[in-house]
Amino acid sequence: MHRLILLMNCPDKKGIIAHITNFIHDKKGNIVYIDQYVDRPNETFYMRVEIEADISNNYFNDFKKEFDKTLGYKFRLNCEFYLKEEKPKMAVFVSKYDHCLYDILSQHKSNNLNCIIPFIISNHLDIEVVAKRFEIPYYHIPIEKANKDKAEEIQIKILKKNKVDFIVLARYMQILSPKLVELYKNKIINIHHSFLPAFPGAKPYHSAFKRGVKIIGATSHYVTNDLDGGPIIEQDTVRVSHIHSVNDFISKGEDLERIVLIRALKLHTDRKVMIDNNKTIIFN
Secondary structure, three states: OEEEEEEEEEEOOOOHHHHHHHHHHHOOOEEEEEEEEEEOOOOEEEEEEEEEEOOOHHHHHHHHHHHHHHHHHHHOOEEEEEEOOOOOEEEEEEOOOOHHHHHHHHHHHOOOOOOEOOOEEEOOOOOHHHHHHOOOOEEEOOOOHHHHHHHHHHHHHHHHHOOOOEEEEOOOOOOOOHHHHHHOOOOEEEEEOOOOOOOOOOOHHHHHHHHOOOEEEEEEEEOOOOOOOOOEEEEEEEEOOOOOOHHHHHHHHHHHHHHHHHHHHHHHHOOOEEEEOOEEEEOO
């Protein structure tokens, strides 16, 4: 038996769940998980379903085709279909900071992260040794103002060649072009070292220290052309006080960054996230 994951949304209407569950029953599927949410102000219905079935390629294709033809048309329902055992390919972009990278690669090696990592891309050589330790291909693509467009074309070529599904920016200290953001729309995950929307942009720990905040945080979000303004997937905070230095802020914050980014990646790879304009729906 295989598992099929459905993520769907449509205008809210009576009878949606009944029609979907009857359709799954008719297709000899067994529902093992179901969760739904209605956004009342916008009257939008969201649902995540996991089903078990004897799934062949023909079954999967026929299921999708008939689902879209019947329920999709009837309820104006948008649905994404995923086979649970098919792991998405995740490219890792990183600069000089290695704390998030180490955690990603360790979780991946321990089979705690449901994805394939075909390569790492960096604009520096500093952490190539980490990639070698985990036996993952490492592409060093230097980026300067004069060559940024050319460097990004090389990145895109590598991404397409490896058929990458999504990208994680594991403290990649470069702003992506609108072209790359659009090419992987809602498929680029960033970790920002502040509790957004507070302190977007560069050096948030220094800004937080100067402001005298009592908590600092980390935020993982999807990348848009709005700097650090994309849909938020996961966040967490830790308390600080007047006795802490900027270096203390950084040390505490880096621990949070690792935790928050891994949580976000697990939610994304387990197909538990749906995007609602500039917000996210997170299923349990």
